[in-house]
Every structure is written in C-alpha cells, then in structure tokens.
Amino acid sequence: MSKTNPVAASSKAKAAEADAKDADTKAASAGKDAPNPEAFLSVRDLRIHFDTDDGLVRSVDGVSFDLETGKTLGIVGESGSGKSVTSLGILGLHRSKRARISGEVWLDGEELISADPDRVRQLRGEKMSMIFQDPLTAMHPYYTVGAQIVEAYRVHHPQASKKAARGVAVEMLDRVGIPQPDRRVDDYPHQFSGGMRQRAMIAMSLVNNPKLLIADEPTTALDVTVQAQILDLIRDLQKEFGSAVIIITHDLGVVAELSDDILVMYGGKCVEKGTSETIFTAPEHPYTWGLLGSMPRMDRELQDRLIPVKGSPPSLINLPKGCAFNPRCPYAELTGGKSTTETPQLIEVKPGHRVACHLPEEKRHSIFRDEIAPRL
C-alpha cells in the first residue's frame, strides 16, 4: 500500500471495517488488494447485499478486478452468480433501499461507491455506459430510436441544439451499421429487427464516447446469426473508440474471442481469474472445467455429449458452508473435508492467474491433464 496512493487511507479504513465484519476476508483485504492506480477501472472487494424478508442475499461478495483502457474483460457465470449485479453496482444503478453496497470502484481516479449519487449520475452514460440483454424491452416503446439517442446525447451535452444532436444520432446509427440511418432515425423500436435494435442500443450507449462500456448478455436475446455480427460490432467499435469493455455472459463461447481476461463468478464470488488463454487452455477451478465441458464447440464431434455442471446454482441466502461450489464439485472429497468448512481464498497461482480452490495445485494439474483436457 504505497503512501502516494490517494486511495490508501480510505482503503485502509474500509479494510479494517471489513476485517471486523468478516474474518474470512482478512487475507483478501490485505495490502495486496489496494486499488491499482494504473488501471482505468479498479474494483476492490465489491459487496452488494440485499435485505429481503427471507434473509440477507449476498449477490456479490467481495469481487475485485482491474481493467485497462482498450482491454476487454469477460465475466462468466451461471444465472444468479452475481454478474449483472456487479455491473449495475459499478454504474450505481442499485437504487433499492435494501441494497447494501460496500467496497471500492475506482473509475479513472474517482471512487464511485462513496461518491455523491448525482456525480455518479453525471458519469453514467458519459464516461461509462451499458448495453442490456433484451433491446426490445430496454428501449422505450413510445419514443423513436432517434429521440432516445438524442436524449442520451443531450443529457451530457445540454448546449447542443436538437438539430445537432439529431445529426449525431444519425451518424451513430450509421456507424453501428444501420442502413439508411437518416430515415430509420425516426422509426420506433418496434419497427426495428432484433439485431438492429441491439445495434441502436449500442449506438445509444456509445453516443457520448464512454471510456467504459459494459455489455450485459448483449447477444442472449438475439438470433444465432445475428449474435456474431453484434460481437464483431462491439469489437470493431472498441478498437475505434478505444474504450474498456466488460462483457457479461453465461456463454464462454461469447467471450472466447473477445476477451483479454476472464473472470469466473460463482455464488457472488470470483472463483477463477486469468487471461483468456489461461482460462481456455489451463483452467484450474472445477467450476471452470464444468463450464468448458458444457460449452458446444465447432471443433468437436457432434456425437460427443455436452457435460452439464451437476446440480443447480446455490441459494445466495444460504450459501453452502466452506467452498460454495462443494455440493456440485466432483472432486470435493479430495480436499480432505476442507471444502465444507473453510472458504477458499483467491490465490495467485501464476502471475495474473488466480484460483479459489482447496484442491492441492498438483492435484488440479493432474485432474485437468488426465480427466478434463481429453474431453474438451
């Protein structure tokens, strides 16, 4: 924790608080987790809990990562693993009084969790923006596509005239590949096809040239043929705009080509983090193995069956004791009972590759080599 780091003081206080709250996180909130001043986006020990009538839902429980400008991070996990909650947390979109948010989110040197909500609002759509899953429900049915892009532009450019803003909207639609943009700008969302709507959504989120773009399952609601086009578009635009991108998905195939780094989430925690190459060629967490095994691949024989991850995602109110994945983990017995008693820490096994697993490292390597890799 360097003295010059402006973050240090508050981070120390937060860390102390976290220590008092939860002994489990002691190691995680130690000095090595200080925010990275180099990174454009630095998330530290982000926790988002919701008070419900049934108990405290720990949707996100201590997630940390860094992202640099021009890079893409893929966040992968099943439904309910906390992927979307994390991204909405970064944008400050959890408005419910029941949401309890702690940790730090540093965006370009500004901390957002403790910031004034109105400051975060100003950053939203300007410096950071988001693409949502279903472009039909994510756009207002009563306003034209153009009007919605113009609105997004003029919130952050109040001095811009309506005419100028409309010109920007047409230009953006053109850039995302909408044919006849000067005509389609006056269409309503329902007059667009699914792929075009997502393109328009992307145009809207990029209209202020944000430095951080979060795409939450951007292709899930689309036809397979359109999915690839949208992913290509996101990649091209990222090159053009030079923004940092977070892609959230349950589909490893989506992030395979796009991401520089991949973060695998399970039960609100990060269980494995590494470069895209590491995650696909040398994954070490049994859950990541499960995700890889259940992913259809073009280079595989058709008659090979996909291997699903057994069981279903855990309840976030009553997470299994110890490692949250232990009830579904085929190798849980090999940890000597540790997996049901102790929460595994996210430990750096190689530079840039972190895993939270109780299995001895050699064991993980041998299981992957002998049992997992041949099936993939």
Added chain:
Amino acid sequence: MVAYIIRRAFAAVVLLLIVSAVTFGIFFLVPRLAGETTQQLASQYVGRDPSPQAVQSIIHNLGFDKPVYQQYWEFIHGIVAGRTFNDGPTPTHCAVPCFGYSFKSHLPVWPDLTQRIPVTLSLALGAAVIWLVSGVAIGVLSALKRGSIFDRLSMGVALAGVSLPIFFTGLLSMDLFSFQWPIFSNLHYVNFTDNPLMWAKNLVLPWVTLAFLYSALYARLTRAGMLETMSEDYIRTARAKGLPERKVVTRHGLRSALTPIITIFGMDFGLLLGGAVLTETVFSLPGVGQYAVQAITDNDLPKVMAVTTLAAFFIVVANLLVDLLYAVVDPRVRLS
C-alpha cells in the same frame, strides 16, 4: 385513418339505433308483457279520473293506436328529418333533431334537454380537472414512495373514496360546509356566462364530492401503473443514460403509465356527460342526470328516449376519441 373514422362513425350510428330500439322496446313492450293495456298506459298522461273520451283522445294524440314499429319509425324519422304534428288545432313543426313533445308537459323535449347540458358539462369538467391532477399526482407519489406513511395514508383514503357512495360524501360535505360552517351556503346553479365567480363557488362542493370518488380510483390506477412501468427495463436504460431521476419518472415512467389512464378517463368522462345522476340529485343541479331521473319517474317516453340517446352518443364519441388518441400516444397502435 379517414376510412377508419368513417367506419367507426357508421358503427356508432348503428349502435345508437340499437340503443334507441332497446329503450323503446323496454318502454312499450315490457309493461305489455306485464299485462298493461293501452288504456292504462294512456291514462297516466291525463288528469285524475279521466273520462273514456279523454283517454281515447290521448291514445290518438300520442300515437298509441298505431303499431309499435310504426311509432318507433316515426320517432326515428323525427330525429333525423324532423316531424310535423297535426293533432292540435294548428299543425306544429318540430325541427331536427325532433325527440317529440313531453307526454306530461307537452313541451318540446330537445330544447329543454339541451339547456341542461351546460350544467352537467360544468360539473364534469371541473371535477375532471380536480380528479386528474390530484389522482395522478397522489398515485405517482405513492408509487415512488411505496410503503411510506404517505403511501399508506393516501391509499387508505383512496379506498374510502372508492367505497363511499356519493349520497354519503355529498350529503356529508353539504352538511359540513353549507350548514355547520357555511362557506358554500345556499347552493344553486348559476350560469357561467351570468357570473363565473358564483358559478365556480356554487360548484365547488359538487366538484370535490364527485372528484373524491374518481381521484381515489385514479390514484390507485396510477400507482399500480407507475409501480409496473418503473420496474421496466427501459427505466433502467434511462437511468443508465445518466438522466436525472425527475426526467426518468416523468418522461419515461409517467409517459407509459398515463396511457391506460387516458383510455379510462375518456370513458368516465363520456359516461358523466350522460348525467352525473347521484351528484346532480344530491346537490339539486338541473343537469342531464336529474332530467333522466325525472323522465323515468314520470314515465315520459320522449324524454327518456332523448336522454338515453344523448348519453349513448356521448359514450360512443368518447370511445372513438379515446381510440384515436391511443394511436397518437402509443406508436405501436396502428389504425388501418
């Protein structure tokens, strides 16, 4: 669009014909089925202990000696093309739309009825402004502060408003503000053109009474609509754009929540123009509703026919306007 309006207008005319036929049928056929004779029907419209000759001449004058379908035809014909009555010493012409002469007072029906439209219109317009503004505002605030004391309190009052009948709230308000604290004493209808200030002053209590019922209804509707729309994905998108919350609520949330409110408002308003029977009766306002009550009590067919046709006309027109407005408000609705 034009074709749509023409089609709807044609349907409206057919609907009005059906309404008039049913009303006519109820008036003539139902008493017959219950065993009433033409003499008994006619004797209602002459003095006490009438002579058989007097009854006979009434039967002839009112046209009861003709077959029912012919009476109906003459009636409809009168509305569309006017009618000349030859039963008096001199023929009298009744101009379009001719709803005939009252069986009781022997005065022409239509001018009498149209005089009452401004009264009902005044009542409905004022009440509508109050209930729309207060109902929608309370509904929006309740939805935004869901579960708060304001929400619970206003929804409690709204439940009372929906449940309490006008003849209770109306009489209560009159007792309180006309007699206990005579702020609005000596209530009587004053024409707007005669004295706008007195017009408003005398209508405050009826407005508030009528608006209380409707604003309770609209507050609940708006609240439900806002709760639904504010959880829509596009609201999250609006926030993600960085829009200030005030704009998220008004431009995105309320805009959607208001659409069904407009529909219901059109219907309610159309219905009210056909006579706010309870409010007009409680506050002795000489409006269409009071006219209808009087016509039915008197068994006065031309009056009943005129007032039902008028009410049906207002409802049909309101319906048409709502449908047209819907296409303007919701671009997904295409009229073809």
